[in-house]
Amino acid sequence: MTILVTGATANIGRKVVDHLLAQGATDIRALTNNRRKAALPAGVQVAEGSLRRPDTLPAAFAGVERMYLAPTPDSVTQVLALARAAGMRHVVDLSGEPESWWGSVCTAVDDSGLAWTHLWPGDFMENTLIWSHQIRATGAVREPRPNAASAPIAMDDIAAVAATALLTDAHLGRAYPLAGPEILSRTDLVRHLADALGRDIAFHRSSREDTVTALTPTMGDNATWYVDNVLTGFDPQPAALPITSVQDITGRPATTFAQWADDNAARFAAV
Template structure:
């Protein structure tokens, strides 16, 4: 019986495929919109389809027992109904707490009647790439809350947890809150990025309007939503974040932000 990875060419889904292979999985099916551009490893079965279009999913679900579900709130319930009818029994979903932006995905999973594991990640380390334009253009990061803190997690670590959960029944019925190994403020993040890039980067407290303007070149029309719903939603020093969640589940250390920044420094250059 195959393991299906939806969104298999997206940021996290692609890494889930790699981690399944690294753990010895051999019957992996990857769902992607354009198989010709998928560039997935040899031995991975590539199937065309999209969670946005449930009518394309039947071939992907055939002979599948377990699946990784990428977050797609608008069509999650319909896709899950099709999955259950096809014989899928277990789903590992990327979602969030019920009251969060992605919470409806997890609720749809539970309503489907499938065995489930929820992955509820903290802020992605990759989200700092939204600063790339202003770092290059001005050497300054503008945001409203310098002391806003979280424990950011690398997408690769989320994928590693997903692969672990797909290959066992140990996490069925669990909501896994995932975070990185350190609680860091926004100014901490900027400082570690400066070290990784080998240059001075200042943090400047800014108004809502100034922040939206600074983020618009990388975020476009989503900048106002991000400022209002994410940046103003940070709680200072959240002591209850599960900073050992990744090693507890995968058995390997979580990626530090300093390590991630050093490995991804080139992504901030020349944008």
């Protein structure tokens, strides 16, 4: 059974390859447009191409039964048509509820005629890296809503879920909202980062404009969109978050934010 991992150079796709190997998969093909950057392990087939260039995909899709699908909304319909024509059977997609930012990917998979498993992650732990510049430069984080909360999930846990879903039929036709194991406020996240870094980090409640200014060095032109569309979506007490989802699917505990912060402290300290 050949499994294709798309986006194998990206943060989650590369980790999916590792989790498939750890779970005993032996016939893995990885799609990448940068073989050297992917640094794929020995024994993994490398297929050069990109989901954003569907004309590069037919050779990569040949003989593939299952695929991890990274989200590329602009080309997803063409990609799935090629996958079906190649005889692919099962797609595990990283997407979101139909009305969400990546909802068009979910809808396209639903309409493709292929068997599917949807993965719908919420806030990523890695999103806190947008604070790295201001933590280094000012020792503080500036945001407008200190009590806004989420249950952030580590990208490695998303990859573990994807690998599990690719290796069995048990998850066919299931849509999984994914979250981390704890509901944490923005100040909780800052506190864990301070503990990991061994230094004080202040949280300053700031205006929309000051928040955009603080985030621009790491986010560039996306800072305004993020403040207006993402930060406003976190509720003080989010209801019904699936905080046991990772353990329920993989059988292993999800990564806590404190663990993630310890493992990634150098990414906040280094220039």
